Amino acid sequence: MNISLLQRIFFFTLSCCLLFVLLLGSVIWSSQAIELAFSRNNYAQQLTNQTNTLKQLVANDNIYDSNYSINDWQSLELKLTALLKSSPKLTDQQLTIQNSLQSQNESLKNLFTLINKNKLKNASEVIKTHLKAKLMTQLEAIRSDALHLSAIAQKDIYNTIKNQAIFIITVSAVSILALLFGAFTLTSIVRKSLNEVKHAFEKNHSGDYQNIQLSHHSKEFDSIAIAFNAMNEKLSESTVSLTVMKKIVEERTHVLELLSKTDPLTQVANRRALFERASMEFSRAKRSKNKLTLLLLDCDFFKHVNDEFGHLFGDELLIHICNICSQEIRDIDFLARYGGEEFIIVLPNCDIAGGIETANRIQNSLAKHCVTLDGKEVCVTLSIGISMLSERHKNLDQLINDADKAMYLAKEKGRNRIEVLPAPNLH
Amino acid sequence: MLIVFISAVWLYSNFESHWQQPKYPLMIAVSKTPLSTPFYVAKAIGAFDETCVSVKFDEVVGGQRAFAKVMNGDVDFGTSSDSVIAFQSLANKAFVTHAMFVQSDNDVKLITRTSAKINSTMDLKGKRVGVTQGTASEYFLSTLLALEGLTIEDVELHHYKPEQLMNGFINNDIDAFVPWEPFGFQSDQLLNGQIKIHNTKSLNSLSFNLISVTADNLLVEKAKCVIQGLSIAIDYIASHPSESKQIVMNELKLSAKFIDWVWSDYIFKLGLNQSLMLSVESQAIWAVATQMTQFNEVPNIEHFIDSRAMLQVMPNAVNIPQ
Numbered sequence: 229m230n231i232s233l234l235q236r237i238f239f240f241t242l243s244c245c246l247l248f249v250l251l252l253g254s255v256i257w258s259s260q261a262i263e264l265a266f267s268r269n270n271y272a273q274q275l276t277n278q279t280n281t282l283k284q285l286v287a288n289d290n291i292y293d294s295n296y297s298i299n300d301w302q303s304l305e306l307k308l309t310a311l312l313k314s315s316p317k318l319t320d321q322q323l324t325i326q327n328s329l330q331s332q333n334e335s336l337k338n339l340f341t342l343i344n345k346n347k348l349k350n351a352s353e354v355i356k357t358h359l360k361a362k363l364m365t366q367l368e369a370i371r372s373d374a375l376h377l378s379a380i381a382q383k384d385i386y387n388t389i390k391n392q393a394i395f396i397i398t399v400s401a402v403s404i405l406a407l408l409f410g411a412f413t414l415t416s417i418v419r420k421s422l423n424e425v426k427h428a429f430e431k432n433h434s435g436d437y438q439n440i441q442l443s444h445h446s447k448e449f450d451s452i453a454i455a456f457n458a459m460n461e462k463l464s465e466s467t468v469s470l471t472v473m474k475k476i477v478e479e480r481t482h483v484l485e486l487l488s489k490t491d492p493l494t495q496v497a498n499r500r501a502l503f504e505r506a507s508m509e510f511s512r513a514k515r516s517k518n519k520l521t522l523l524l525l526d527c528d529f530f531k532h533v534n535d536e537f538g539h540l541f542g543d544e545l546l547i548h549i550c551n552i553c554s555q556e557i558r559d560i561d562f563l564a565r566y567g568g569e570e571f572i573i574v575l576p577n578c579d580i581a582g583g584i585e586t587a588n589r590i591q592n593s594l595a596k597h598c599v600t601l602d603g604k605e606v607c608v609t610l611s612i613g614i615s616m617l618s619e620r621h622k623n624l625d626q627l628i629n630d631a632d633k634a635m636y637l638a639k640e641k642g643r644n645r646i647e648v649l650p651a652p653n654l655h
Numbered sequence: 656m657l658i659v660f661i662s663a664v665w666l667y668s669n670f671e672s673h674w675q676q677p678k679y680p681l682m683i684a685v686s687k688t689p690l691s692t693p694f695y696v697a698k699a700i701g702a703f704d705e706t707c708v709s710v711k712f713d714e715v716v717g718g719q720r721a722f723a724k725v726m727n728g729d730v731d732f733g734t735s736s737d738s739v740i741a742f743q744s745l746a747n748k749a750f751v752t753h754a755m756f757v758q759s760d761n762d763v764k765l766i767t768r769t770s771a772k773i774n775s776t777m778d779l780k781g782k783r784v785g786v787t788q789g790t791a792s793e794y795f796l797s798t799l800l801a802l803e804g805l806t807i808e809d810v811e812l813h814h815y816k817p818e819q820l821m822n823g824f825i826n827n828d829i830d831a832f833v834p835w836e837p838f839g840f841q842s843d844q845l846l847n848g849q850i851k852i853h854n855t856k857s858l859n860s861l862s863f864n865l866i867s868v869t870a871d872n873l874l875v876e877k878a879k880c881v882i883q884g885l886s887i888a889i890d891y892i893a894s895h896p897s898e899s900k901q902i903v904m905n906e907l908k909l910s911a912k913f914i915d916w917v918w919s920d921y922i923f924k925l926g927l928n929q930s931l932m933l934s935v936e937s938q939a940i941w942a943v944a945t946q947m948t949q950f951n952e953v954p955n956i957e958h959f960i961d962s963r964a965m966l967q968v969m970p971n972a973v974n975i976p977q
Contacts, residue, residue, distance in 0.1 A: 320893040328758065328922040335760045338857035342802065354944040355801030361937035366860070369930035372974045376926065379971035 232447030272378035502564030609644035741938035
């Protein structure tokens with residue numbers, strides 16, 4: 229059953245009120261019960277007193293005396309009878325005693341009338357004494373009943389107070405437990421639901437569109453959950469999450485980086501990437517005193533090829549050269565298009581001999597692999613200038629410049645050859 | 656927590672109900688009179704089942720026979736009127752009274768033959784009067800006579816068993832008799848027109864009491880249980896008078912008319928108080944003074960009262976010097 233928080237609070241308050249009314253009612257009831265018990269006790273004590281007075285009268289006066297006035301007796305007896313008629317509301321057990329009292333009082337009156345009839349003029353002293361004893365017995369019976377009534381009333385007072393105390397303590401204890409339980413449940417539902425809503429908001433914040441799953445259902449929180457979940461659904465439909473976005477941006481950035489560093493024709497590194505990488509290698513080699521060699525390759529007669537076979541073929545040739553170079557260099561080497569038909573290969577940890585060897589391998593490979601155009605093989609050569617980092621190179625440009633000079637030297641010396649600057653000692 | 660509490664209460668009550676005291680088998684001599692109503696009701700509603708005794712009744716006619724059975728050891732307890740107690744106390748018999756359970760101020764009646772023209776007690780002089788010796792019947796006659804300055808010497812006393820009083824009257828052996836109920840009512844029914852029932856209400860209050868031989872602790876314990884049963888029965892009588900009347904009618908095979916005749920005179924109430932002692936004492940003194948008995952000394956009545964059982968069941972209803 230889905231009960232709203234408002235309903236819960238309403239029931240809770242209603243229960244509090246009911247318990248309060250119950251307590252109040254029981255206090256009022258018990259105060260009345262105690263009052264009644266007190267009035268019964270009071271009644272019984274009045275009876276006892278009245279009977280005692282009558283007993284005294286009978287004991288002290290000579291009721292058989294011819295001059296004895298019965299006025300005192302009559303007034304006291306009338307009072308007793310009136311008192312017996314004015315009894316408060318009595319219980320069944322007390323009513324039995326009350327009946328006994330009334331019956332004893334009738335006997336008392338009859339006995340006294342009999343005694344006073346002619347003052348028992350024919351009777352002996354023995355019967356007179358006996359009848360007086362009977363009168364006293366009768367009064368004693370009334371007194372005993374009155375005492376019994378009083379004892380019951382007193383016990384009633386004690387029992388009523390005791391029962392009321394037990395009742396109030398029990399009701400209070402149960403009420404407190406019930407209220408604590410109710411308050412705890414209510415707080416727990418609100419706190420749990422709030423936490424669940426908060427958790428969902430936090431998830432939402434990080435782009436994780438999760439629905440609110442309520443462990444306790446209440447109309448109020450259910451409506452929040454429904455609204456939130458509906459909103460979440462729409463948001464998740466129209467919004468790309470931040471994680472996905474980051475991933476896309478990273479991918480795009482990577483692609484852009486690649487594009488910005490790649491020569492679009494040959495798909496090898498472009499001039500910018502070359503300078504970036506070469507500068508890094510230059511600095512590293514300088515710092516760690518390692519060797520660094522540059523190869524500057526230039527396609528011989530490339531202009532002729534272009535003129536003869538067209539630019540498209542020229543482009544294809546450049547791609548071919550790049551493929552050859554890529555195959556012949558080490559993983560740590562770096563090939564880049566320097567410009568036009570010029571390429572540079574950066575060879576870290578490589579001396580002049582290594583550079584010459586690489587250059588030779590490239591030239592040989594290129595000589596073996598010509599490009600085919602319309603069934604006709606077109607072979608190209610490369611003039612390669614090599615320069616190795618030395619003390620005199622203050623910056624990368626100087627090193628490139630040396631490689632450039634060496635390449636021009638190779639061109640000058642007939643192309644398809646390798647020149648080194650500065651000239652190695654072995655030559 | 657509530658479940659634990661409820662089961663604890665349940666276990667406790669179960670334990671209580673199984674942990675019953677031993678049941679003492681008892682025989683009680685019950686006088687066949689509506690005065691014994693609390694006993695019949697207790698038996699009928701199973702009031703003794705809740706106590707430590709299982710009770711069987713030995714029904715007798717008159718408290719005097721019940722008393723004899725108690726003294727012979729035939730029964731454990733008996734029901735006797737205060738008059739019987741008074742007469743028996745003079746013989747210093749070893750018995751005690753545990754509780755008074757009913758009183759009536761009109762149980763014993765003076766019934767005279769209409770033709771004998773007895774209009775007042777004075778007219779009894781010289782007449783043949785039937786009584787049951789040593790009972791409320793004899794005591795009541797003696798006080799009636801004394802009120803007019805007469806003694807039992809002034810009448811011709813005939814002693815009868817209570818149930819035979821009426822036969823004596825029918826056989827014309829006596830002119831008047833002093834029976835107790837239900838014989839008063841039976842006489843009224845059978846001899847209607849031939850008899851006059853004198854209005855003596857309030858002149859003799861009679862009580863019926865639970866007696867036993869002088870009690871040891873075990874007997875007191877048994878008396879306690881009997882009184883507990885009687886207490887339940889008396890509460891039932893107060894709250895269910897018509898059902899109680901029906902029970903007595905069935906038990907004693909009495910008519911509704913009779914029950915209505917006597918019921919208003921009865922007050923069913925447990926007690927053990929000074930008035931009982933005074934009543935017994937005054938009757939004993941009277942018996943000695945009027946030479947109704949061979950004994951001359953009135954013993955201390957306190958010896959014949961044992962309040963231990965009553966103090967355990969209904970301390971409120973005990974009012975005697977400790």
